[in-house]
Amino acid sequence: MTLLKTSLVLLPLLLLFSNSASALQILDAKDGETVLGRISQKEITRISFERSRIRKVTGNAGEFVLEKDEEKGHIFIRPASPDSTKPINLFVTTDRSTVALLLQPVDTPSDTIVIREGRDPLKSASRMERSGVHVRTIKNLLLAMAGDALPDDMEVRESGQEFALWPGVRLTLQRAWLGAGTVGEKYQLANVGTSEVNLAERDLYKPGVMAVSLENASLRPGEATNLFVIRERRAND
DSSP states (O other), X not given: OEEESOEETTHHHHHHHHHHSOOOEEEEEOTTOEEEEEEESSSOEEEEESSSOOOEEEEOGGGEEEEEETTTTEEEEEESSXXXXXXXXXXXXXXXXXXXXXXXXXXXXXXEEEEEEOOOHHHHOOTTGGGOOHHHHHHHHHHHHHTTOOOTXXXXXXXXXXXXXXXXXXXXXXXXXXXXSEEEEEEEEEEOSSSOEEOOEEBOOOTTEEEEEESOSEEOTTOEEEEEEEEEOOTTO
16 A cells, blocks of 8 residues: 555654664765765775765775776775874875865775766656656555666665664664655564564654555464655655
8 A cells, every 4th residue: 555645653653763773974065066974994985975976086006905897897995004193195096076075084994985976857867867856756666666676877775774663573774765856765663572563554654754655464373564755855865
């Protein structure tokens, strides 16, 4: 069933967890700008651009160790010395821009930096978002999510993060589809308890949520179902 402008009992908790679970550093930058970030002193840090591939990295090679993922257009970096706290300066170039990074080594585990380039929202909107019809956009995105489609003009992120909403119920974020102003999220909701779970539905309007689709409302022990959420994209996504 699909609910427009409504949510499940668990949806407020769902959105709360999805807000706080990300450990990414999201850095907004335009061509020619310098942005600050942190990297691990001893572990590798992955750096990628939200909508571009990294083509070139320029810096003092004696200060860091660099590995490239040519297929995905990502880089992996760590300081040459695990005891160094000296900031590392890099110029990172994509097909769209060159951004200067000032990276401060800190004593933290491996991390990920995603650079979000300045863009014209109208030009970067996906084909589904440019359809101009709100209900059609939701329908098309739901169909893409249900079919695990990978639109070439939307960013698709794999996850696997698990959230414990209450005893006996496990919620796993499997995949997210990100457009310029819309996010679609596919979750698996599993009954890992010993009694049947019935998901009560209420008209609880949640600002920013455009649609919720739940395949099955009642789950016996061991059963699972897909849950789809379409919402407005936030600044920290």
